[in-house]
Amino acid sequence: MDPIQAPVEHTATFEHPNDHYQVRLGDQVIVDTSRAIIVKEVSERGVYPPVLYFPIEDTRKELLEPTDLHTRCPIKGEASYFSVSANGKVLENAAWFYPSPSEQVSEIAGYLSFYSDKVEIQVID
Secondary structure, three states: OOOOOOOOOEEEEEEOOOOEEEEEEOOEEEEEEOOOEEEEEEEOOEEOOOEEEEEHHHEOHHHEEEEEEEEEEOOOEEEEEEEEEEOOEEEEEEEEEOOOOOHHHHHHOOEEEEOOOOOEEEEEO
């Protein structure tokens, strides 16, 4: 019989920078916002790199195409993904969001994030 394992402690904190951000693919602006959220997560496994989330309403939705990919985060819930199409390129599963995030991270409802190795994320002066 396997011993019962205690759940892994996993927390998230939120920051609201005053910075103006743009997410770009080449010369195409995908997101233009001053309402980003920085999510910082810590678990017994370590500290995760901070992740920027952007309001979906500040995103050019015509550049996003839903995909069939879904993943699960123990703290945030089930993620859904978008491919980004701009400048004749399609970046598969380049962005994700949580359609129904857990109560602990409900602040990211209506927000999405991008893989920074697929798009350029800039702070605009």
